Amino acid sequence: MSELLTAARPRLDGTFLERIGLGNIALVIFLVIYPAVASEFFIVQIGAYSLIWGMLALSLMILAGYGGMVSMAQISIAGVAGYTVAIFGMNHTGVHGFGWPFWILVPFAVLLAALVAGLIGLISNRTEGIYTIMITLAVATGFFYFTQQNYALFNGHSGFAGIEAPKFWGINWRAPVPFYYLCLGCAVLSYAAVLYASRSAYGLTLQAVRDNARRMRALGYDVTRHKVVAYFYSGLIAGLGGVLLVWFNGRISPGTIDVSAAINVLVIAVIGGMRHPIGPFLGAVVVVLIQTFAIDVVGAERYNTLIGLVFLLIVFASPDGILGLWEKAKLRAPREQVFQLDPLRAGVMSITNRRKRNI
């Protein structure tokens, strides 16, 4: 019986997954005690911000890594949820702000985002590869210009400000440490759900569609539906990330969802690696650290150049991002070390070391 269970795991992920229990626990413990050892700046600007961008990149990783569909519109989907929170919740801009309670508002915003994602999936369904990138980029660009020019709904160029995370259970979730834990909770939930579902029947169908859609039809699957459902699920995570992003910034405007933000999602996912749901979070930490500290090192003007260089370097060294670098290092390492080291712990260690250097 137990043989069958282990056998159900692919060998490649198997070595990964067999030890991931330990890695996950170590990671969660570290992330939970992180606020106790980090400064407020590091808790929010690095910690919470990385978790949010990690979720956005995770929503892309589901589509691209499992489904082979690179969508550039994930930031637009986050934007749908963010604008929904601004319009139907509270804002200080004096436009809309219907003041819905958060426990209706957030599920509504996330669900709406997921439905829009499903629609984008339906639109881009007949495309593949670079054409999927182009059509979703067109959607993202179109949505950006629409929010910028539409005042009736999106309040145009200025967007909405004064959007706050709610207070409930007697906690002000806008305060740094609670907000960090809010982001951590959402990120862990998304990560665990993706990790679990990747080995579910549906998760396997998505990976099989990526490998050979034609054969999937010849096995009785409606490939279109499986792809659209993937967009819907990815939209749930992107939407939740979008809600957190608008709470983090306290505002949303067309600049939040412009093309450079769309590219940022892709850069994070590629730098981190898309073979495993931890990749997007690793990528987010690296990119957020560069974005934050590049100004001190190379000046504000050249920080995009630096990101671009890091991107090129990592992609050049490993098409699978940081995760791929890790796999390579593991192959070179002697046997005993292979079993002691752990990709997640390695990620944590690199984060810790950076933190020590920077504080």
Next chain:
Amino acid sequence: MSETSVADRLYGAGAPALELDGVTRHFGALAALSGVTMRISAGERRAILGSNGAGKTTLFNAVTGEFPLTAGRIRFFGEDISELPTQERIRRGLRRTYQISQLFGRLTVLDSVFLACRGVSGRRFSLRRPDARDVSMMQARSIITAVHLDDESDRLVSTLSHGQQRQLEIALALAGAPRFILFDEPAAGLSPSERRDLVAILSALPKHIGYIIIEHDLDVALRVADYVSIMHNGRLFKEGTPEQIENDPEVQDIYLGHKHH
């Protein structure tokens, strides 16, 4: 209603497994299939022979719906399936293998066969991980045993040898409860001992499962088929029992001359 119900199966029981009526498929000016009419009864095992480019693979693609028809109708156990999408035809009990293996390189053997079983049994969108008692998982196990891939079940498909990939092709077509299978050159590239295995697997299929096998190797084709059709330039050229075909002077001219190329 998408799945084959019991009533359907009872209703279709008396009808031929497959009826092709004037099946035609053009690629631009090329008539890859022109007016193919054939009738294959349930449980019948048919071999299709014919030179390269005769239209054999196109015929399979037409039956599974991967290429829409230019003209003609196809009935499967009495039901007109000409307009149905591929997956609906598969859910009704049709199966196929590919001349060039169409597999999932980054999945394991077991996961691939599991998906084949799930694809025709529902719960295709289940977010639960299949456990040891999962019906499709248990089916997948026994199919893997039947095609001698037990030792490879945890391996990634892309790491299998050519012969093992051909065995997996067959495993995918055996999943669920097939009623009729289309084998497209399953022996291509196999060693003599692998060919013997293949003949054994085909011979061991339950009697009610009919199939069409496209096979260049007459030794294989004539051993696993009750009846033989020969295709030439997109048309059915000749039909007969294996003995009739073997002794037909015209066939010997065209086909056996072609055998050792």
